[in-house]
Amino acid sequence: MKAISVFPGKLNSVHLAELPKPSINEIPNGRGVLVRVVRVGVDGTDKEINAAEYGAAPPGYDFLVIGHEGFGQVEAVGENVTELKPGDYVVATVRRPGNSIYDLIGTDDMTTDDTYYERGINLRHGYLTEHYVDDAEFIIKIPQGLRSVGVLLEPLTVVEKGIHQAYEIQRRLKVWQPRRAAVMGAGTIGLLATLVLRLRGIEVTSFARNPKRSLNAELMESIGARYTEVPIIEAGKKFGPFDLIFEATGNSSVVFDSMQALGKNGVLVLSSVTGGDRMVQVPADRINLEFVLGNKVMVGTVNANREYLETGVRDMAQAEAEYPGWLSRLLTDPVRGLENYTELFQKLKNPNGSIKVFCEVAEV
Numbered sequence: 001m002k003a004i005s006v007f008p009g010k011l012n013s014v015h016l017a018e019l020p021k022p023s024i025n026e027i028p029n030g031r032g033v034l035v036r037v038v039r040v041g042v043d044g045t046d047k048e049i050n051a052a053e054y055g056a057a058p059p060g061y062d063f064l065v066i067g068h069e070g071f072g073q074v075e076a077v078g079e080n081v082t083e084l085k086p087g088d089y090v091v092a093t094v095r096r097p098g099n100s101i102y103d104l105i106g107t108d109d110m111t112t113d114d115t116y117y118e119r120g121i122n123l124r125h126g127y128l129t130e131h132y133v134d135d136a137e138f139i140i141k142i143p144q145g146l147r148s149v150g151v152l153l154e155p156l157t158v159v160e161k162g163i164h165q166a167y168e169i170q171r172r173l174k175v176w177q178p179r180r181a182a183v184m185g186a187g188t189i190g191l192l193a194t195l196v197l198r199l200r201g202i203e204v205t206s207f208a209r210n211p212k213r214s215l216n217a218e219l220m221e222s223i224g225a226r227y228t229e230v231p232i233i234e235a236g237k238k239f240g241p242f243d244l245i246f247e248a249t250g251n252s253s254v255v256f257d258s259m260q261a262l263g264k265n266g267v268l269v270l271s272s273v274t275g276g277d278r279m280v281q282v283p284a285d286r287i288n289l290e291f292v293l294g295n296k297v298m299v300g301t302v303n304a305n306r307e308y309l310e311t312g313v314r315d316m317a318q319a320e321a322e323y324p325g326w327l328s329r330l331l332t333d334p335v336r337g338l339e340n341y342t343e344l345f346q347k348l349k350n351p352n353g354s355i356k357v358f359c360e361v362a363e364v
Contacts, residue, residue: 001018001019001020001021001129001130001131002016002017002018002129002130002338002339003016003017003018003019003065003125003128003129003130003338004016004017004065004066004067004128004129004338004341004344004359005017005063005064005065005066005128006049006050006055006063006064006066007057007062007063007064008049008052008055008056008057008063008064009052009055010052011050011051011052012050012051013050013052014050014066014341014342014345015063015341016338016339016341017063017065019065019125019129021130021131022034022131022132022133023133024076024077024078024133025078026133027078027133027134027135029078029080030078030079030080030081031078031080031081031135031136031137032077032078032081032133032134032135032136033074033076033077033078033081033084033090033133033134033135033136033139034074034075034076034077034131034132034133035070035072035073035074035075035090035092035131035132035133035134035139036072036073036074036075036130036131036362037070037071037072037127037128037129037130037131037132037361037362038071038072038073038089038151038360038361038362038363038364039070039071039072039150039151039358039359039360039361039364040067040069040070040071040126040127040128040151040358040359040361041067041069041151041152041154041155041356041357041358041359042066042067042069042128042344042345042348042357042358042359043069043155043188043348043357044250044273045068045121045273046066046067046068046120046345046348047345047348047349048273049064049066049121050066050345054121054122055121055122056122056123057123058123058124058125059123061125064120064125064126065120065125065126065127065128065129066120066121066126066128067120067126067127067128067129067359068094068118068119068120068121068126068127068154069127069151069154069155069358070091070092070119070120070126070127070132070151070154071089071090071091071142071150071151071153072089072090072091072092072127072132073087073088073089073090074086074087074088074089074090075131077136078136081136083136083141084136084139084141088141088142089141089142089143089144089146089147089150090139090140090141090142091139091140091142091150091153091154091309092119092127092132092134092138092139092140093119093138093139093140093304093305093306093309094118094119094120094121094154094303094304095108095109095111095116095117095118095303095304095305096108096117096118096119096124096138097117098111098113098115098116098117099113100112100113106305106306107305108305109161109302109303109304109305109308110305118303128338128341128359128361129338129361130338130361130362137306138306140153140306140309140310140313142313143313143317145317145320146313146316146317146320147364148328148364149316149320149327149328149330149331151331151356151358152188152192152316152327152330152331152356153309153312153313153316154304154309155188155189155192155356156192156196156312156315156316157304157308157309157311157312158189158192158271158301158302158303158304159189159192159193159196159246159271160196160304160308160309160311160312160315161301161303161304161305161308162193162246162269162271162301163193163196163197163200163244163246163269164308164311165269165299165301166244166267166269166299169267169297169299170265170267170297173265176243176265178202178243178244179202179203179243180202180203180204180205180239180240180241180242180243180244180263181197181202181203181204181205181242181243181244181245181246182204182205182206182207182232182236182239182240182242182244182245182246182258182261183197183204183205183206183207183225183245183246183248184207184208184232184245184246184247184248184249184254184258185207185208185247185248185249185250185254185272186206186207186208186210186214186216186217186220186227187216187248187250187355188330188355188356189248189271190206190208190216190246190248190249191216191219191220191330191355192330193246193248193271194206194220194223194225195223195315195319195323195326195327196315197244197246198223198224198225199315199318199319199322202244203226204220204224204225204226205225205226205227205228205235205239205240205242206220206225206226206227206228207228207229207230207231207232207235208227208229208249209229210229211229212227212229214353215329215332215353215355216355219326219329219330219355222323222326223323223326226239231257232245232254232257232258232260232261233257233260233261235261236260236261240261240263241261241262241263241264241266242261242262242263242266243263243265243266243267244266244267244268244269245258245261245262245266245267245268245269246269246271247268247269247270247271247272248271248272249272250272250273250274251272251274252272252274252276252278252280253278253280255268255270255272255298256280256282256287259287259291259296259298260283260286260287260290262294262296263294263296264294264295264296265294265295265296266294266296266297267296267297267298267299268296268297268298268299269299269300269301270298270299270300270301271300271301271302273302329355330355330356331355331356331358332353332354332355332356332357333347333351333354333355333356333357333358334358334359334360335347335357335358335359335360336359336360337359337360337361338359338361340359341359344357344359
């Protein structure tokens with residue numbers, strides 16, 4: 001079967017590889033699930049792996065099948081799988097357990113191991129192929145009514161985890177009830193963060209550089225968020241201070257601006273993975289003073305475990321009920337067929353107004 005792959009560590013090595021079709025018997029204890037891949041989203045992680053910034057091939061291979069935003073349909077299940085059946089639509093988690101205590105209790109997204117295992121990213125093949133097999137433990141059922149937007153679940157889990165972590169941290173306050181939030185960035189993650197916060201009844205101000213007339217801005221405003229191109233330090237004086245700020249720009253300097261707009265007892269959630277060696281000047285003493293005296297928190301979030309996929313499914317269902325068709329408008333750039341990987345990466349590198357680029361591997 002075909003698979004879009006890279007040679008990790010080799011610049012711009014994306015190519016079409018061949019793999020044998022997997023079997024449910026590869027998974028022990030009769031818990032295997034064979035999935036026909038339907039759609040796979042691509043994002044900055046895939047671009048960075050192809051740019052040789054990180055990523056490693058599984059043992060025994062010199063290439064890595066990429067793609068971690070998978071959506072598919074079950075073709076077969078092992079004899080001890082009761083929660084899934086052929087025909088079900090599904091999404092699989094990305095991270096796989098290592099050896100830390102967090103891995104052992106099902107929170108492998110919080111691993112302390114130096115070596116981690118992620119499908120399509122590090123030491124495990126991903127989903128940009130025709131079929132994959134995995135343990136039922138890592139596979140979440142998607143309702144039939146969400147099959148047209150199911151490919152958005154994995155990026156949504158980044159948001160679900162970040163916001164959940166903010167609430168968990170704020171249990172220290174006993175009565176934390178956020179009223180105003182800011183979302184930094186209007187890409188896929190920024191849009192989904194705005195959606196989840198609006199579903200929770202929070203007033204949201206979204207900050208981005210996209211023009212006011214862009215699709216991104218229209219999508220934000222259509223669910224009741226405020227959209228502005230004004231820098232957060234300036235706009236924060238009018239619309240803030242913010243109880244929660246979700247940063248999703250990919251620009252590390254935005255973090256320090258966001259720190260200055262965060263309200264007392266507020267939480268700043270960082271979701272951007274930023275490579276490079278950018279240097280900025282910041283009012284360090286003032287930021288530190290305000291964080292200490294204001295009991296403020298800044299937390300990083302990465303990946304997600306099964307809990308956040310399940311929460312994401314519920315939020316997607318609520319979104320479809322409250323804002324019908326909104327999620328599907330994020331799916332701007334389909335590329336049909338694995339063999340068209342060059343077009344897929346061209347769209348990823350030169351978005352030109354794209355929100356979500358994805359590969360249509362098979363019919364939904």
